[in-house]
Amino acid sequence: MQSILLVAHGSRREASNNEVRRRVARLQTTAAPLQRDVRAAFLERASPSIPDGIQQCIDAGATEVTVLPYFLSAGRHVAADIPHQVRIKQDEHPDIKISIAPYLGSAAAIDDVLLSLV
């Protein structure tokens, strides 16, 4: 099974973290018929952490985990912090394929989403 782990920054404001969790709940509905499991994790300030989130995917039966950065820009978090935390779990579980998808802000399709909001 493939798990998708949506990784957000995490906020002291729990309502923002819950907004991410609601998005994941919607994605889970879309992804379930495709035999995919979708979960949330947070870089900091909220739970689960990235390593704990990856572990939850593995415990649920994932053989492949795709980490999906819910970030708009390619800053240090996307370039270094997320890969660092993913590497720790990859070393612990060499039998699981853990990859990192392009971050949200890199998607050209965001342009159309933005114009649709106006």
Place this chain on the structure above:
Amino acid sequence: MQSILLVAHGSRREASNNEVRRRVARLQTTAAPLQRDVRAAFLERASPSIPDGIQQCIDAGATEVTVLPYFLSAGRHVAADIPHQVRIKQDEHPDIKISIAPYLGSAAAIDDVLLSLV
């Protein structure tokens, strides 16, 4: 003319601000045939500020400015800081219609963009 002002948080990391400016340049190409002008502004740490960005729109001939928050969650920035700065310019220019569009993260279409990245 309608101007769209894409408002991002702003980063100390200039590459992140330039990523926003590149998105705006692409949106400008899409929007120009629709007689729309698209510009960038930043809540903090980068230029132009929101008031300066709105002023640039007006100076370019906008009669209507739509502020589009480039934010993923409905935190204090979206709920209070952006409206506060917009209100200052609206009071200065009662003849210009300045509105705030829903923030990016509120768009359900983001779900599809996320799944397309996996």
